Amino acid sequence: MPAALVTGAASGIGKATAERLRADGFDVLGFDLEDGDLSTREGNRAAVDAALERFGRLDVVVANAGIQHVSPVAEFPEDKWDAILAILLTSPFLLAKYAWDALQESSGRFIAVASAHALVASPNKAAYVAAKHGVLGLVKTLALEGLQATAVCPGYVRTPLVEAQIPDQAKAHGMSEDDVLEEVILAPHAVKRLIEPDEVANVIAFLAGPGGAAFSGVPVTMDLGWSAR
Numbered sequence: 245m246p247a248a249l250v251t252g253a254a255s256g257i258g259k260a261t262a263e264r265l266r267a268d269g270f271d272v273l274g275f276d277l278e279d280g281d282l283s284t285r286e287g288n289r290a291a292v293d294a295a296l297e298r299f300g301r302l303d304v305v306v307a308n309a310g311i312q313h314v315s316p317v318a319e320f321p322e323d324k325w326d327a328i329l330a331i332l333l334t335s336p337f338l339l340a341k342y343a344w345d346a347l348q349e350s351s352g353r354f355i356a357v358a359s360a361h362a363l364v365a366s367p368n369k370a371a372y373v374a375a376k377h378g379v380l381g382l383v384k385t386l387a388l389e390g391l392q393a394t395a396v397c398p399g400y401v402r403t404p405l406v407e408a409q410i411p412d413q414a415k416a417h418g419m420s421e422d423d424v425l426e427e428v429i430l431a432p433h434a435v436k437r438l439i440e441p442d443e444v445a446n447v448i449a450f451l452a453g454p455g456g457a458a459f460s461g462v463p464v465t466m467d468l469g470w471s472a473r
């Protein structure tokens with residue numbers, strides 16, 4: 245049976261992805277904060293080792309775990325910058341490095357959950373936007389070095405990560421929380437709705453399966469028209 249490691253699997257996109265890959269016949273190890281801290285080298289090593297110990301192989305790595313912080317650059321807490329870069333950019337690098345041999349052996353796939361913010365910026369999200377642009381660069385480099393890698397780039401998805409930023413966005417924009425969803429969160433989408441976690445899991449499952457065989461070194465954009473402008 246093919247085996248997959250999914251980080252950030254306790255919530256949102258990671259949870260939906262782990263469930264979907266299991267339904268598609270993968271053995272899946274979900275890794276989240278309760279299993280280790282992916283902002284450390286040890287945590288990433290532990291995630292890969294745990295999957296290899298349990299399954300003896302690794303066919304798919306989904307680097308998904310993430311956090312957000314909303315603040316203008318002039319006030320952006322430097323510790324938050326470090327934490328966001330560690331989880332969104334360094335963790336995917338370490339996962340690819342530590343899983344390299346196993347993925348070569350299986351002709352496996354590395355799938356980073358990036359974001360529309362890998363392609364376009366928004367104000368007040370310097371660390372997130374920089375890290376997501378960076379992870380697309382990482383995926384391109386992995387592809388050129390011989391690992392089949394893609395970066396899924398969704399617009400806004402209905403998860404706790406988005407719900408948690410509504411109060412901060414309200415503060416940053418001086419708006420009520422009610423208006424933030426309509427006027428800030430959904431403003432860049434040409435189609436005015438949130439994406440569901442299952443829709444992202446579907447795309448990841450496609451990229452992990454036979455349909456994804458020719459994709460490497462590219463963003464796979466699913467942003468309801470955001471980056472068309």
Ligand SMILES: NC(=O)c1ccc[n+]([C@@H]2O[C@H](COP(=O)([O-])OP(=O)(O)OC[C@H]3O[C@@H](n4cnc5c(N)ncnc54)[C@H](O)[C@@H]3O)[C@@H](O)[C@H]2O)c1
Pocket residue numbers: 251252253254255256257258275276277280281282283307308309310311331357358359360397398399400401402403404405406
């Ligand atoms: N929600 C969106 O609108 C959206 C859009 C585009 C991309 N993304 C990306 O999708 C990914 C998943 O986000 P989500 O929206 O499902 O968020 P979420 O908050 O629902 O889930 C993120 C998970 O990552 C885990 N995590 C965070 N830091 C960790 C750490 N140091 N070690 C281990 N686990 C850690 C959390 O515990 C959580 O379970 C992120 O990379 C995010 O940037 C989200």
